[in-house]
């Protein structure tokens with residue numbers, strides 16, 4: 258590993274992923290190389306079906322590559338058991354999806370505290386930390402509301418708080434504003450950028466929206482399974 262790779266919060270080398278259906282094999286990603294520096298914010302764009310979610314799943318240790326290596330916080334996933342990979346993922350990464358994936362029967366506070374409770378944090382400390390983050394995303398008046406009692410933008414802000422509550426090194430976000438109208442999308446995106454910058458948390462965002470992508474440190478485009486620098490037409 259070179260120094261950039263050693264210091265990276267997330268790194269992949271010569272990554273390939275194909276899916277086989279009967280005799281047909283589809284190569285979705287090939288020779289993908291990427292290193293995310295601490296605090297760096299990167300957008301991944303590309304046409305529908307170009308492999309953006311597949312790449313995010315591989316980087317997040319949610320899927321295994323057909324070829325190549327992934328390191329999270331310097332640890333090579335190929336050398337970890339599924340259980341160890343899960344612990345590393347919970348500790349080092351936060352996830353935000355297009356749909357909030359908040360648990361409907363839990364309040365905003367309980368949803369945000371949950372990753373800490375799973376990691377073994379005491380309840381009072383988990384609740385304090387979750388409350389502080391919900392305040393930072395402007396939901397101090399919604400702590401005891403369940404997801405069904407929140408607006409779409411509020412639910413996504415709670416999802417941002419949940420992704421950050423464990424102090425991850427990097428947040429992986431798959432179309433985090435894809436379900437919101439323009440105004441709410443910009444508010445949630447601004448919030449993610451501000452919080453990630455304040456907390457020095459890296460951010461990898463999959464987005465269809467070039468207007469959002471240009472606000473990040475760099476944008477990369479997936480074309481024919483390969484990751485190209487910049488926003489391509």
Ligand SMILES: Nc1ncnc2c1ncn2[C@@H]1O[C@H](COP(=O)(O)OP(=O)(O)OP(=O)(O)O)[C@@H](O)[C@H]1O
Nearest residue numbers: 276277283285303304305306307308309310311312
């Ligand atoms: N588990 C799987 N089995 C078979 N094929 C898959 C699987 N997951 C993804 N694919 C295929 O890989 C390709 C890339 O899918 P992916 O979801 O990564 O694209 P995407 O760029 O995120 O698309 P979108 O912008 O529409 O969400 C698609 O052709 C998809 O059908």
